[in-house]
Amino acid sequence: MAEHKEDGRRRERTRKEGRERAPEEVRRDGARRGGRQWVTVGDLLSYPALQLRLLAGSAGLGRSVSWAHVSELEDPTPWLLGAEMIMTVGMAVPPDAAGQRAYLERLDDAGVSALAVSTQLRTPPLHDAFLAAAEERGLPVLEVPLAVPFVTIAQEVAAAVHEDTRQRLGAQLQVFGALRWLAEEDLDTAALFRRLEQLSGYQVFLCTPQGRPLLPGAPAPPDLSVLPTQADAPPSVPGGFVLPVPAPGGPAGYLVAFERQGARPAGLAVVQHLAAVAALKLAMVRHERETLRREGAETLAELLQDALDAATARRRLARLGLPEDGPVALSVVRGVPDEALGRALDEHPHLVLRRGEDRYVLSAPGAAPALAALPGAVAGMSRPFTPGEPVRIAEREALWAASRSAESGRPLVHYGDDATGRWLPGDPQALGALADHVLGAALRYDAAHGTRLLVSARTWLERDRRTEEAAAVLHVHPNTLAYRLRRFAELTGRDLSSTAALTEVWLALRAADRLGMVDPADGGSAG
Incomplete structure (x- = not known):
């Protein structure tokens, strides 16, 4: 019962606010349907045979009546559709003023057109508060004489609505x-x-x-x-x-x-x-979306494997809604359910491929704000490229950016945000040569011993050489990090206290990151 009362209060708020909300909406007190006047409360009041008398609520005489029904329930609203005339011998009418007012308000909230009562039977005295509420809301309250059966009123209403x-x-x-x-x-x-x-x-x-x-x-x-x-x-x-x-x-x-x-x-x-x-x-x-989703995942998998020629790739992407000639970008997204990712990208044409915990997303660069707004997201986006170009480089860029997102706590990182990248060569072979020349010995040592020397050096440099802060990020003691940095300097032959050596190491680390040679998620011993 309490839930129905709450529904009634909610409907009343909607009724009051809805007049401005939907200007095209027809209110029942208009009662016009397609140029023809439905039977109204005023019509029924004017029928001599019914002998009805208006007690209150004259402002609602224009309300249309779709049906007339007898109810002796104190709250019949769960079974009403709206525009009914409720007839009662009075058993449903509470004896107290507050109860009567609440009874009338429930009926009006449910869209009842009028209340007809037989005051000569079981109806308690109608309080002023009840009649005042009827006037305030414009809900007509009619008195039915004892000589008029309720079925006569119901027949009149039924005859009037038969044509409709x-x-x-x-x-x-x-x-x-x-x-x-x-x-x-x-x-x-x-x-x-x-x-x-x-x-x-x-x-x-x-x-x-x-x-x-x-x-x-x-x-x-x-x-x-x-x-x-x-x-x-x-x-x-x-x-x-x-x-x-x-x-x-x-x-x-x-x-x-x-x-x-x-x-x-x-x-x-x-x-x-x-x-x-x-x-x-x-x-x-x-069904159409699921078909496109599957086709998109297959296409993205083939692009990542370089299995499509440029012309075929452009045709496939255009059919899936992506620009044929405009720029696209590859993103790697982590920590977001598929459903949430789909909702976020609903207005952006895209392809999605699941690879373990990663979601690879190919879209226009304009989808970046939607990805950045995902709660709890870790995401990296590659530089824009033209459909048909190889996707392998974009994959490395997106993976690197996603790793930076995880480390920095930023929801989305664009590859290239780091100004250092502009000084690096674009040729993967040149990048590889730089990384191997400076970091090769440390890379091979990490691979052979399961250590994290490169990750430790990079984290220390990214934190502006603040040892305690970098150690906290790496979850190690500052002394452990200091030992790793000394071991890294020994293997690479670069003294990290030297500006020239530090610059060379920083550029080489960025080159290794771009090629995906350093994974910050890898575990290892102290080294």
Whole structure:
């Protein structure tokens, strides 16, 4: 019961705020559908045979009535769709003023058009607070004389809405035609839902449970407060409906349908069909994405193996949405689930390949902000290159940048951010010769003994030769680091207290990093 009350309060907030939120939305107090006046509370009040008398809420006489039903529940709102007239002999009406006001507010929050009470039976005295609330909210409260059976009122309402039933059935049949449009016309999402909006009389929004757009081309609702907070929430909201979009494993999101001004909304059954069409379109989009994802992973794997010639590579990338002639960049991303990575890059054409804990991403350089915004990400991006060029160098650059990201705590590092790189030759053979000439002896010693001399020297230099800080990063005692630096100097023949030797070692370390010759994640003994 408390959950339904909270839903009622949430709907009331939405009702008050929604007048500015959706200018195209039709409010029930307008009651016009497609140029024809539905039966209103005022119409029923004017029927002599019903002998109804208005007790309060005159501002709501223009509210339309879709149905009239007897309820003696203190809270019937979970079973209401909106625009009903509730009739009661008074058993549902609380005896106290606060309870009566709360009862009326619950009904209004659920979109009830009017409350008809038989005051001559079980109805307790109606307090001023109750009548004042009806006036404030514009919810008509009608008195039904004992001589008029409730069924007479229900028959009048049913007769008035009978004509509209045929229009709703026609709309349902036409919405079914959307399946044919999907099969024959290959409509995109935006065009499909424009047609469905014209047929149904609703403005349609689609979103995930978190409020993000569910399908490309279909906007998310401007006010997320209409989304349900519990699985069994009623579908009706002020001015329309909210329904889950079914998917394997649970709802993929929600379809929100608001009545459009000047249209004839076709009702809940049609909105349910719209949700089914949205689920089908979502399944098609997911299948297409999965197909492209697999093709993209295969293409990226072949690029990394230099298995594609330049022309074939450009054609493949263009088909997968990447620029045929524009620059692309390779990134290595760690510590991010596949789902989060996919969401972050949803608006950027890209290819993804999984290699162990790494995710290789080929995209335009413009995807960098999306990667940098990933929580907990460790990512490195290569320099931009033209599709069709060898990817091996970009792979080394991205791996080096990812290692710098892990060490520095920055979520994304671009290769080339280090100004030292501009002084290094671009030829891998020249880089290799520099690294081997200066660092060869230390590299071979590390490989033979499982030590970390090169990593220790590089970390010390990157921390501006602050021994205690570098030792903390390496998780060793400062004395251990000092010993490693002495051993490194012995093997390389470079005195690290000399500016010339220090410069030569720094450039050689950068060359080795660019070629992927030093892995900071490697373990080892003190050396």
